[in-house]
Amino acid sequence: xxxxxxxxxxxxxxxxxxxxxxxxxxxxxxxxxxxxxxxxxxxxxxxxxxxxxxxxxxxxxxxxxxxxxxxxxxxxxxxxxxxxxxxxxxxxxxxxxxxxxxxxxxxxxxxx
Amino acid sequence: xxxxxxxxxxxxxxxxxxxxxxxxxxxxxxxxxxxxxxxxxxxxxxxxxxxxxxxxxxxxxxxxxxxxxxxxxxxxxxxxxxxxxxxxxxxxxxxxxxxxxxxxxxxxxxxxxxxxxxx
Numbered sequence: 001x002x003x004x005x006x007x008x009x010x011x012x013x014x015x016x017x018x019x020x021x022x023x024x025x026x027x028x029x030x031x032x033x034x035x036x037x038x039x040x041x042x043x044x045x046x047x048x049x050x051x052x053x054x055x056x057x058x059x060x061x062x063x064x065x066x067x068x069x070x071x072x073x074x075x076x077x078x079x080x081x082x083x084x085x086x087x088x089x090x091x092x093x094x095x096x097x098x099x100x101x102x103x104x105x106x107x108x109x110x111x112x
Numbered sequence: 113x114x115x116x117x118x119x120x121x122x123x124x125x126x127x128x129x130x131x132x133x134x135x136x137x138x139x140x141x142x143x144x145x146x147x148x149x150x151x152x153x154x155x156x157x158x159x160x161x162x163x164x165x166x167x168x169x170x171x172x173x174x175x176x177x178x179x180x181x182x183x184x185x186x187x188x189x190x191x192x193x194x195x196x197x198x199x200x201x202x203x204x205x206x207x208x209x210x211x212x213x214x215x216x217x218x219x220x221x222x223x224x225x226x227x228x229x230x231x
């Protein structure tokens with residue numbers, strides 16, 4: 001089954017404690033992205049990757065890091081989380097231009 | 113400026129009513145793609161439709177229909193005979209293939225419309 005898998009689904013952490021949200025897709029997609037969803041703001045892109053070792057900033061990259069060492073994985077790293085990073089995070093992948101992105105189930109992160 | 117505007121923040125209807133969700137987009141590209149996604153209370157994002165800028169034909173899928181009008185830069189979504197299970201947040205999104213040479217992983221989302229269908 002084609003899918004994008006994020007882990008964990010829910011996470012509560014404390015300010016400053018490094019964390020990683022994993023994302024994996026099994027569709028051999030070149031393109032992967034991270035979005036955050038906040039009430040009233042819709043989804044905003046954090047980072048995206050066009051292929052292995054190729055990443056670039058989206059609209060709200062501050063406080064986040066990503067890496068793309070393998071085609072299937074695109075982890076999101078918060079080196080020093082802060083409460084304003086409390087949000088719902090989605091990973092997405094797509095195979096080619098214009099095709100609807102496949103989204104993971106979402107990770108609800110709370111930073112206290 | 114918002115590339116995608118969903119002016120309706122919340123809509124409430126009673127079951128069996130028809131409802132239209134508005135989406136207005138902004139782009140300078142001649143080639144672009146428009147999408148609708150559904151986010152039910154469980155939180156996942158469900159892909160509903162993709163439309164490219166060269167195809168202005170309206171689309172119907174069961175109770176769902178989409179009206180794409182380039183002249184008004186709109187891509188509206190209508191649910192006919194709404195049901196309680198249609199209650200969700202609906203997002204309209206835009207993809208611009210030529211955006212800074214970036215690939216089409218990128219989607220610009222509207223802020224969403226919360227649809228509540230009452231029994």
